[in-house]
Amino acid sequence: MHGLIIAILRRTVRSLVPALLLLPLKGMAEPEPAPVPEYELKAAFVYNFALFTEWPSDTAYEGGTLNICVNPGSALRHALAALNEKAVKGRRVSVRHLAALDTLRACHVLFVDGNDRERWVQIKKGLGGASVLTVSDDDEIGHDGSIIALGVDNKRVVFDVDTRAARQARLVLSSKLLRLARTVQ
Amino acid sequence: MTSAFVIPGIARSTAGPDLAGLPIEQLLTLEVYSASKFTQKVSEAPSAVSVVTAADIRAFGWRTVADILRSMRGLYVSNDRNYVYLGARGFLRPGDYNTRFLLLVDGNRNNDGVFDQASIGTEFVLDIDMIERVEFVPGPGSSIYGANAFFGVINIITKNGRDLSGPQASVEHGSHGMRKARASYGMRHDGGAEWLFSASSYREDGPDLYFPEFDTPATNNGVARRLDHDRAQNLLLKGAAGAWSVSLAHSERTKGIPTASYSQAFNDARARTVDIQSFVDASHRAQLADDAQLTTRLFWGRYDYTGDYVYDYPPLTLNHDGSHSSWWGAESRLVTTRIAGHKLVMGAEVQRDYRQHQFNFDADPFVSRLDDRRAGNRFGVYLQDEFALRPSLLLNAGARYDRSSSTGDSSINPRVALIHKASEATTYKAMAGTAFRAPNAYELYYEMLSAGGQKSNPGLKAERIRTQELSVEHAASPESRLTASVFRNTVSNLITQTTDPADGLLVFRNLNRARAYGIELEWERAWTGGARLRTSYSWQRAKDVGSGALLVNSPRHLAKFNLSAPVPRTGWRSGAEASYVGRRGTLQGETGGYWLANLTLSAIRLAPGLELSASLYNLFDRRYADPGSEEHVQDAIVQNGRTFRLKLGYAF
Numbered sequence: 001m002h003g004l005i006i007a008i009l010r011r012t013v014r015s016l017v018p019a020l021l022l023l024p025l026k027g028m029a030e031p032e033p034a035p036v037p038e039y040e041l042k043a044a045f046v047y048n049f050a051l052f053t054e055w056p057s058d059t060a061y062e063g064g065t066l067n068i069c070v071n072p073g074s075a076l077r078h079a080l081a082a083l084n085e086k087a088v089k090g091r092r093v094s095v096r097h098l099a100a101l102d103t104l105r106a107c108h109v110l111f112v113d114g115n116d117r118e119r120w121v122q123i124k125k126g127l128g129g130a131s132v133l134t135v136s137d138d139d140e141i142g143h144d145g146s147i148i149a150l151g152v153d154n155k156r157v158v159f160d161v162d163t164r165a166a167r168q169a170r171l172v173l174s175s176k177l178l179r180l181a182r183t184v185q
Numbered sequence: 186m187t188s189a190f191v192i193p194g195i196a197r198s199t200a201g202p203d204l205a206g207l208p209i210e211q212l213l214t215l216e217v218y219s220a221s222k223f224t225q226k227v228s229e230a231p232s233a234v235s236v237v238t239a240a241d242i243r244a245f246g247w248r249t250v251a252d253i254l255r256s257m258r259g260l261y262v263s264n265d266r267n268y269v270y271l272g273a274r275g276f277l278r279p280g281d282y283n284t285r286f287l288l289l290v291d292g293n294r295n296n297d298g299v300f301d302q303a304s305i306g307t308e309f310v311l312d313i314d315m316i317e318r319v320e321f322v323p324g325p326g327s328s329i330y331g332a333n334a335f336f337g338v339i340n341i342i343t344k345n346g347r348d349l350s351g352p353q354a355s356v357e358h359g360s361h362g363m364r365k366a367r368a369s370y371g372m373r374h375d376g377g378a379e380w381l382f383s384a385s386s387y388r389e390d391g392p393d394l395y396f397p398e399f400d401t402p403a404t405n406n407g408v409a410r411r412l413d414h415d416r417a418q419n420l421l422l423k424g425a426a427g428a429w430s431v432s433l434a435h436s437e438r439t440k441g442i443p444t445a446s447y448s449q450a451f452n453d454a455r456a457r458t459v460d461i462q463s464f465v466d467a468s469h470r471a472q473l474a475d476d477a478q479l480t481t482r483l484f485w486g487r488y489d490y491t492g493d494y495v496y497d498y499p500p501l502t503l504n505h506d507g508s509h510s511s512w513w514g515a516e517s518r519l520v521t522t523r524i525a526g527h528k529l530v531m532g533a534e535v536q537r538d539y540r541q542h543q544f545n546f547d548a549d550p551f552v553s554r555l556d557d558r559r560a561g562n563r564f565g566v567y568l569q570d571e572f573a574l575r576p577s578l579l580l581n582a583g584a585r586y587d588r589s590s591s592t593g594d595s596s597i598n599p600r601v602a603l604i605h606k607a608s609e610a611t612t613y614k615a616m617a618g619t620a621f622r623a624p625n626a627y628e629l630y631y632e633m634l635s636a637g638g639q640k641s642n643p644g645l646k647a648e649r650i651r652t653q654e655l656s657v658e659h660a661a662s663p664e665s666r667l668t669a670s671v672f673r674n675t676v677s678n679l680i681t682q683t684t685d686p687a688d689g690l691l692v693f694r695n696l697n698r699a700r701a702y703g704i705e706l707e708w709e710r711a712w713t714g715g716a717r718l719r720t721s722y723s724w725q726r727a728k729d730v731g732s733g734a735l736l737v738n739s740p741r742h743l744a745k746f747n748l749s750a751p752v753p754r755t756g757w758r759s760g761a762e763a764s765y766v767g768r769r770g771t772l773q774g775e776t777g778g779y780w781l782a783n784l785t786l787s788a789i790r791l792a793p794g795l796e797l798s799a800s801l802y803n804l805f806d807r808r809y810a811d812p813g814s815e816e817h818v819q820d821a822i823v824q825n826g827r828t829f830r831l832k833l834g835y836a837f
Binding site: 036037040041043044045047048051052072073075082083086153154156157158176177180183 | 212213215347350715
């Protein structure tokens with residue numbers, strides 16, 4: 001069997017090598033944007049999710065800010081903190097460390113990742129049906145009750161939306177968001 | 186009162202584009218380079234785990250699993266130009282085919298049924314490009330994994346279809362006539378089903394080698410010509426749909442033997458070993474409830490080894506040595522958090538080694554010297570519980586019962602770890618446990634009664650290790666982690682290959698106790714600009730308790746330095762690696778300590794889809810040697826000087 005494999009590989013290599021050598025020239029003529037850091041890109045997505053979400057009219061905005069909460073241990077916290085002072089529908093964004101869960105309901109957007117696995121069950125319980133847009137970035141938490149799940153597919157950031165979880169939180173996600181999502185449940 | 190406090194806006198350290206200002210449609214088209222992420226929850230593992238990812242493999246130009254492992258804290262390797270051997274915490278026994286490490290591929294045991302060998306060189310069953318992550322869990326793992334998890338568990342996690350997303354190809358070229366090509370295809374369908382296929386072929390002509398021990402006119406003045414050749418093919422097929430996943434792998438590796446090991450005639454072009462491995466593994470994950478998951482695996486595997494050895498009896502005769510081992514088995518594992526505060530893992534595993542065949546014969550005239558056929562069973566049950574004594578104090582306790590029909594021995598191995606999260610940043614761990622290794626069929630029954638041969642020892646008993654370890658992990662920030670450990674290992678009934686002075690034959694015996702103790706320090710750091718550093722230092726001392734003598738192939742000092750960083754304004758990344766292995770005792774003398782440096786430059790996106798890397802190994806052309814074993818005339822075996830590799834990859 002392996003004689004055949006070698007033959008196929010050898011043929012592949014022979015036909016590929018000349019092609020590969022030509023590619024850089026062709027590629028460099030039309031440069032694509034350089035790769036961007038994962039955390040900054042994901043933070044930009046979180047900001048966009050907030051832009052395309054309608055909170056119910058009875059939502060409280062203490063101090064007039066739209067609060068994005070993140071675990072102080074999260075690798076994304078610096079990238080998210082850069083969203084401070086940006087605006088969502090006329091409200092200033094405030095990025096907050098969520099160390100304990102007693103202030104969970106002050107969040108409008110909650111970002112969770114691998115650091116929150118242990119307390120995810122508690123978080124879900126603590127949220128009840130509160131109007132908090134939960135965005136997860138973790139394989140394990142994934143779709144387990146979060147409204148939007150971030151992921152990376154073929155080196156690009158993608159997201160999946162769980163509309164049932166959104167309805168429970170009485171949040172309305174724009175049709176544009178649903179259209180751009182990889183999957184909508 | 187309020188624990189959610191506002192994070193002060195930090196000055197943007199990167200002058201990159203304001204991504205949050207871009208429309209979401211455009212964000213979806215941007216390609217990311219993944220940030221260095223320390224694997225989550227490592228701090229709660231009952232061991233000080235080392236993790237290496239595919240990004241590290243690419244950044245440092247690693248070619249084999251051995252290259253990866255030697256960069257990890259406390260590990261070192263020895264290469265006799267036939268196989269590569271792994272040492273941990275001061276132990277690397279001559280003649281040991283890595284039987285004291287359990288090698289898992291996606292959780293499946295890869296050690297074979299005759300030698301219990303963990304293949305970490307070019308004979309490893311998978312192409313290194315198919316590896317997503319490698320974890321090394323030091324310390325005894327028998328309480329979950331049973332036999333062979335003696336000094337540690339190597340867990341190789343392979344890529345999935347979604348990690349490729351289409352066809353890929355790569356070609357490599359390097360020193361000593363090295364060339365390699367790979368073609369892979371991976372796909373994930375909308376329904377979630379995914380599959381992956383990869384085939385690769387590698388070949389290296391190898392250098393001519395000079396061995397002063399054979400420097401006579403009759404033996405080509407000590408030059409082994411074209412005998413360090415190496416050739417390997419690897420195939421992998423993987424699929425997953427819903428709760429099911431299936432993997433199938435096959436590999437064949439042929440390696441020339443330049444050292445004339447086992448008293449062979451020197452410089453005969455026929456001397457070589459062939460290792461053929463295959464496995465099929467099917468697993469099913471059932472979510473029984475929100476808080477209970479049952480994983481069931483069925484596996485089949487085989488490992489055939491044949492060695493062509495040339496002896497000058499006289500006349501010059503070709504001798505075939507080999508083994509066939511085949512096995513199948515099943516494992517079930519239940520993980521549940523149903524009982525509040527407890528995480529229970531329980532499971533049972535059974536393996537039938539239905540073929541354990543060892544043979545040795547001369548080709549012409551035909552003389553059979555060994556034809557040993559056996560079969561055996563292994564069985565194990567285990568239970569582990571992780572529970573919170575207090576919110577900041579975790580107790581991880583487990584035990585496994587194992588029974589192996591080869592020796593009729595049964596064994597119970599417990600492990601206890603106390604994990605104290607003193608603060609968000611600091612975790613203390615105290616660990617104690619035992620592990621065992623039953624003698625394998627090779628050690629028990631291999632017999633070839635001629636010069637340079639070996640005799641059997643069916644009376645061998647299992648060896649055992651007792652380990653105590655204290656460690657502290659301190660994460661000053663999520664980007665920085667400091668790990669320090671102190672350990673003590675005591676091995677009793679250590680199975681050791683020796684030469685019986687009465688007849689000059691090799692034999693495995695349960696020798697005295699050995700003890701090793703030492704300290705390890707490691708610092709990992711990731712910078713926002715994308716640079717990553719992992720550096721460690723280990724000090725260890727391993728002694729034979731009876732004689733007080735230091736063990737052979739046991740360096741007192743190990744140091745590692747791995748820095749990978751983007752080269753500003755170029756899109757290239759550099760991976761600089763330096764490692765130090767201290768002086769090591771050999772069977773007759775010692776080999777000097779050495780520093781080794783490797784440098785890799787890689788561009789992930791030279792053009793869309795195009796990846797290029799250039800590596801220099803042994804950058805400063807240092808001359809260094811690894812200790813030989815009982816089967817070698819050479820007391821130390823000199824390793825390669827400076828070599829290079831160029832690798833070009835394309836994703837269609």
